[in-house]
Amino acid sequence: xxxxxxxxxxxxxxxxxxxxxxxxxxxxxxxxxxxxxxxxxxxxxxxxxxxxxxxxxxxxxxxxxxxxxxxxxxxxxxxxxxxxxxxxxxxxxxxxxxxxxxxxxxxxxxxxxxxxxxxxxxxxxxxxxxxxxxxxxxxxxxxxxxxxxxxxxxx
Numbered sequence: 001x002x003x004x005x006x007x008x009x010x011x012x013x014x015x016x017x018x019x020x021x022x023x024x025x026x027x028x029x030x031x032x033x034x035x036x037x038x039x040x041x042x043x044x045x046x047x048x049x050x051x052x053x054x055x056x057x058x059x060x061x062x063x064x065x066x067x068x069x070x071x072x073x074x075x076x077x078x079x080x081x082x083x084x085x086x087x088x089x090x091x092x093x094x095x096x097x098x099x100x101x102x103x104x105x106x107x108x109x110x111x112x113x114x115x116x117x118x119x120x121x122x123x124x125x126x127x128x129x130x131x132x133x134x135x136x137x138x139x140x141x142x143x144x145x146x147x148x149x150x151x152x153x154x155x
Contacts, residue, residue: 019099026098028052031105034087036079041065047087049094057094061086 011021032048039062046060071079084107095103 022098023101026051026053026055026100028102028104029091029095029098029100031087031091031103031107033107034083036083038066038068041068043071045083045086047090049091051094051098051100055097059090059094061090 008025011018011025013021030050030052032050034045034047036043036045038044041064043063043066044060045063046058049057049059051057087107088105091103
């Protein structure tokens with residue numbers, strides 16, 4: 001039998017103090033993986049996120065009445081790249097719960113030629129979540145995280 005960790009009390013104090021406390025409690029947000037699959041005529045995508053140390057999320061998106069013949073014509077690498085990026089967008093909804101100072105992406109997509117898996121293990125230190133888009137892009141570039149702004153790097 002497993003036990004759940006005791007719930008921590010909600011942070012108190014000023015908004016800035018609550019913000020700082022949440023970032024301290026949850027130093028890292030991890031995009032672990034995604035899965036896609038067929039469920040009847042629907043396509044189901046599920047994403048796995050973890051707000052360290054103990055909170056996990058597994059949101060899913062279901063596309064109903066999919067034309068499977070068209071999906072099956074698409075290269076698997078292309079389909080996975082689309083859903084990887086959809087997971088990045090979905091990730092932001094969960095990351096903002098604590099604005100962890102670090103985001104780790106461990107999801108894997110296929111190389112553009114579809115021959116091998118490309119592991120995307122990028123750690124981005126997000127010191128201030130209020131960066132403008134240009135400043136964030138520059139910070140991600142310096143940290144090697146430009147994969148988050150464009151397609152996966154060519155293998």
